[in-house]
Amino acid sequence: MNHVQHTGSWVRRLRGDEGSAAIEAAIILPSLIMFLCLAIAGGRIVTSGAKIDAAAEDAxxxxxxHRTAAAAHSAAQAAAAESLSDQGLACATTGVLINVSGLRVPVGQVGTVTVTVTCTVRLSDLLLPGAPGTRTLTSTATSVVDQYRQRGEE
Incomplete structure (x- = not known):
């Protein structure tokens, strides 16, 4: 009788679910790794967007x-390029649009200067080396011109 009980427990042990944990891990692990990679990629894109925001604000x-539109244009271009470089963001193409109409308002009135920075980033720089495609990030910032500061002639 004892011999039969001993054999029954051995059969139950063979039919147990000890191997199912490995199968579950093999099914779930790739999806968790993919989710983690997507989260990291999303974070890098958001971080790059913040770097573009900072470049637009600096520009x-x-x-x-600056007192003249020409000086403002060249200063904004240089500031945007320097800000992107300092932050380690390598743009495939960079565009800087500047609206300096605020420099033309009469002294004593408030004017603003608006700069839009566009940066096309290779996904291989953001995600994994060899990833195809690009992502274009754009940011616009406005800065107030000192209303009592003398403006230059064009």
């Missing part, structure tokens, strides 16, 4: 302190 601030 707008720099343009607003």
């Amino acid at each position: 707008a601030r720099e343009a607003s302190i």
